[in-house]
Amino acid sequence: MLDDPTDPRLAVFMGLRDHDLRRRREAPGGDMQGVFVAEGELVAGRALTAGYQALSAMVDGARDDPLPPGLPADVPVHRVGPAVVAAVTGYQTHRGALVAFARRRLPDPAEVLASARRVVVAEGVVNPTNMGVILRSAAALGVDALLLDPASCDPLYRRANRASMGLGFALPHARLRPLPDGLAPVRDAGFTVVALTPAPDAVDLHAWADAVDADARVAMVLGSEGPGLTEATEAAADVRARIPLAVGVDSLNVGVAAGIACYVLGRARFDGRAR
Incomplete structure (x- = not known):
């Protein structure tokens, strides 16, 4: 269980509450270039179905089953406490899971x-x-x-x-x-x-x-x-x-x-x- 929101393993999920900050992080040249985050099992599952590559997941530590369905076994899954959920999302719930995915090449x-x-x-x-x-x-x-x-x-x-x-x-x-x-x-x-x-x-x-x-x-x-x-x-x-x-x-x-x-x-x- 991770209880420190500054843990480097959770860095990919930080800044989700601030649109401008997240846009800068995910833009070309940003520290999260090439990454996007999906929230909740349904949304993350549809990203997986669409063929996006999952990089890591952050799940509510209180869940009985910490894995979003369909998540590959080799993807790191970080169970976190409520303080971390609040620090990342700004509220006490994040629909059970946040999953970071790799972006694909943007087509012409x-x-x-x-x-x-x-x-x-x-x-x-x-x-x-x-x-x-x-x-x-x-x-x-x-x-x-x-x-x-x-x-x-x-x-x-x-x-x-x-x-x-x-x-x-x-x-x-x-x-x-x-x-x-x-x-x-x-x-x-x-x-x-x-x-x-x-x-x-x-x-x-x-x-x-x-x-x-x-x-x-x-x-x-x-x-x-x-x-x-x-x-x-x-x-x-x-x-x-x-x-x-x-x-x-x-x-x-x-x-x-x-x-x-x-x-x-x-x-x-x-x-x-x-x-």
């Missing part, structure tokens, strides 16, 4: 676009919880890949993969150059670029999607929490589409909007229209 955008039909592009989505909701919606509703501009947050960050319930681990993702120029590989792959906006002069997303062939390549672009898409990116889109809202409501949370849009654009895959 062309790789993830090659076989995709529906993709989500994020511009300036910086809130990890919203990113997790986008990932969960995209994975559940027929989207094939996620593309992110340089400003969007890390989809493997602990709060993001927790909000996605680990479903995002199986969704390919890649980074683009700053938008709108960063949309070039999306256009080169034959995608229609659809900017999601609450602007009243935009077309109704539902009506537009109904007229699109189920096998058409569509890239839905989502903007940051608050300001939404930049004017340049919205102007560069092939289509500007909106989700109709009640009178007096100006916009939706980006995660909620993503869920609706993913359903509208992906539903053809569930109703037999896609070949």
Whole structure:
């Protein structure tokens, strides 16, 4: 049982409460470069199923069975007391386990676009919880890949993969150059670029999607929490589409909007229209 949160064997798990600190630690050049952390048995199990390599685990020492199911036998497992759990996570529980994983090489955008039909592009989505909701919606509703501009947050960050319930681990993702120029590989792959906006002069997303062939390549672009898409990116889109809202409501949370849009654009895959 480890009761000292400064034990070097637990160094990979420290800083999880501070998003900026963790981002710096996991960024290129940081001391945790190439590592991400999954919280809870379900999320960690989905990372294992998606093929990520587990490096070490920190589990609640009070557990009868300290091992998250499916964890390879050669992965170090550190049982810890409540003081360590609180020091690392900021509260007394961490859903039973934290598992550190090795990142994989980030693919080129062309790789993830090659076989995709529906993709989500994020511009300036910086809130990890919203990113997790986008990932969960995209994975559940027929989207094939996620593309992110340089400003969007890390989809493997602990709060993001927790909000996605680990479903995002199986969704390919890649980074683009700053938008709108960063949309070039999306256009080169034959995608229609659809900017999601609450602007009243935009077309109704539902009506537009109904007229699109189920096998058409569509890239839905989502903007940051608050300001939404930049004017340049919205102007560069092939289509500007909106989700109709009640009178007096100006916009939706980006995660909620993503869920609706993913359903509208992906539903053809569930109703037999896609070949």
